[in-house]
Amino acid sequence: MSNRVTIIDVAAKAGVAISSVSSALNNRPGVSEDTRRRIVAAAKELGFVPSLRGRSLSAKRAFTVGLVVHRDPYVLESDPFFGSFIGGIETVLDPRGYALILQMGSEPVETLDRYRTLAANRRVDGVFISDLGVDDPRVPLVLELGLPAVGVNADPGFPLTAVRQSHVEGIRELVEHLVGLGHTRFAHVTGPHEFIHAGQRLRAWSDALEDAGLPVGEIVEGDFTYDGGVAAANGLLAGRATRDRPTAVMCSNDLSAIGFLGRAGELGLRAPDDLSVAGFDGIELGTYVRPTLTTVATNPRLLGVEAARLLLETIERIDGMAVADVDIEPARLVVRTSTGPAPRPR
Amino acid sequence: MSNRVTIIDVAAKAGVAISSVSSALNNRPGVSEDTRRRIVAAAKELGFVPSLRGRSLSAKRAFTVGLVVHRDPYVLESDPFFGSFIGGIETVLDPRGYALILQMGSEPVETLDRYRTLAANRRVDGVFISDLGVDDPRVPLVLELGLPAVGVNADPGFPLTAVRQSHVEGIRELVEHLVGLGHTRFAHVTGPHEFIHAGQRLRAWSDALEDAGLPVGEIVEGDFTYDGGVAAANGLLAGRATRDRPTAVMCSNDLSAIGFLGRAGELGLRAPDDLSVAGFDGIELGTYVRPTLTTVATNPRLLGVEAARLLLETIERIDGMAVADVDIEPARLVVRTSTGPAPRPR
């Protein structure tokens, strides 16, 4: 197990110089077809695989990219975003000889340090920045460090290359769906205001309602968790007269919508008869709960694919030119059974 | 961003040889206290961080370990095991200068290739082997490759170092709990038989029931998913007379137990009145569903911590001695509201 095959062994076996081996194996010109064949044969016979360490040192590249997740463990556990996102990243990275380093930092400060260390010892060639926050400190940091980076679902004007999936169309479809069902009293349960996507979703919701000429209604801050949905349901539904309750509620993600529905049920309010509830994300769990959850379905896997593509492009870019952003297909409304006609006032 | 500070710069600044810088910064003997101070000062002033690439090449170590997840994306998404497991791993790796490479392979064959590649280019110094299968081909593979590895929840006699959390006590407690409630007709919904932990849990269940002098009852194979639980409920409950139905069911994991409960509810059977259902894992979701889920709670985070400790120990072991296995505290029964007294026959 100890002495692995090196380029020297291959050169010796093929009877050529190591530089020729390098050229031949990397499909570079300057090697005759004949010697190339000899070299390839020798390499195969010896089972030669270039050492990443040697390559890294020489090429000044780690062939590794990083993802630092800065959420508390529970959210990560229950959030299906990362599983799919990482899966998508992987499918791009692997064929191109890159690998993904995953780190977790619960504290925001800790997260920054992770990026710093990653950059300092050049462990990665670039990083993903997901779950962007308002005035996210990671952005100036990677800029200062000169660390290639790609942002996920960034706002317009983002100073780094970004991949986005528009939520506007889907949320607008949701509003139209609810309006078409006769709803007039709306409410929105947001995510934590420090995340930009929480604000993005709220804005799309408000804009669509305004365009429909309807009041935006109540807005309560949730936290993307099941418990947050429970709390929101308590705030919006508990102890209120029917006429004071919203009849159509959008929660900023599916998990909180499911929490909301659960608590609503305990309060004796059934969806879709007594009220309509919708989420955002499109997680599998939403197809299992009863009623099944109407939602706006996103595509985290594709987001990962494109993010990885962009990051590698940014890294391998020779000229310093910025890589163009990518927008994947917008998230779309998926109507299930948690939304229905507005209850008739009586 | 381009020219980073190297050990040569530090040596020049401190007016010493690079070998002295290396010794001083790595707290090796052979450097006078005085020069050490000068070197440390120079390093700090220059903001020197040793290059991982240089170190890797010289030390013949990647300072990286790998985790290859071989599940299909959906299971990964909804399985909280990995989030916590990885979180635990991280807390050990980071302070010791190691990082985690995460890869995903849905096909078993693909997974093996990942390990092979990881080993061939020496991208990692060691790997975790989780979700062990019966006659898992990864075990002979890492053995053949000479790749340090740690198994998670391996069976006795496992040829590699392993970290385990015993499920026996918790499942026995569950059986005693159910027996104490007067149940006599049991059923077990397993995980896929190719995973050893599915078998481990079934065996613990059967043994405990046998010891109690009660019939083991029906055993149906599930697949650890919500849908698998639904299917199992269809098989065990649908279209059966009350006297032919089991009254106490253990599902091999929480997710399938929740699916089982959901389907049971649709069939008009309420837990805990009409039947008792328990899971295994202790996921958060189990505290949210109604009824809340009785389960055997595991500690994936601690499993990750100990697995990482063992792996680093194995890697850094100078003598070839095997590292001793670690058993963390057994998983324990957590009684919630999905289990209750056996329904009175009428």
Added chain:
DNA sequence: TTGAAAGCGTTACCAA
């Protein structure tokens, strides 16, 4: 087309 040698940034060995 081929080969020799420098360089990447460390660590480790061996003289001085």
Added chain:
DNA sequence: TTGGTAACGCTTTCAA
């Protein structure tokens, strides 16, 4: 205690 230098395994440049 110090410093010089080989070694790690590759890529790349420059002569031959």
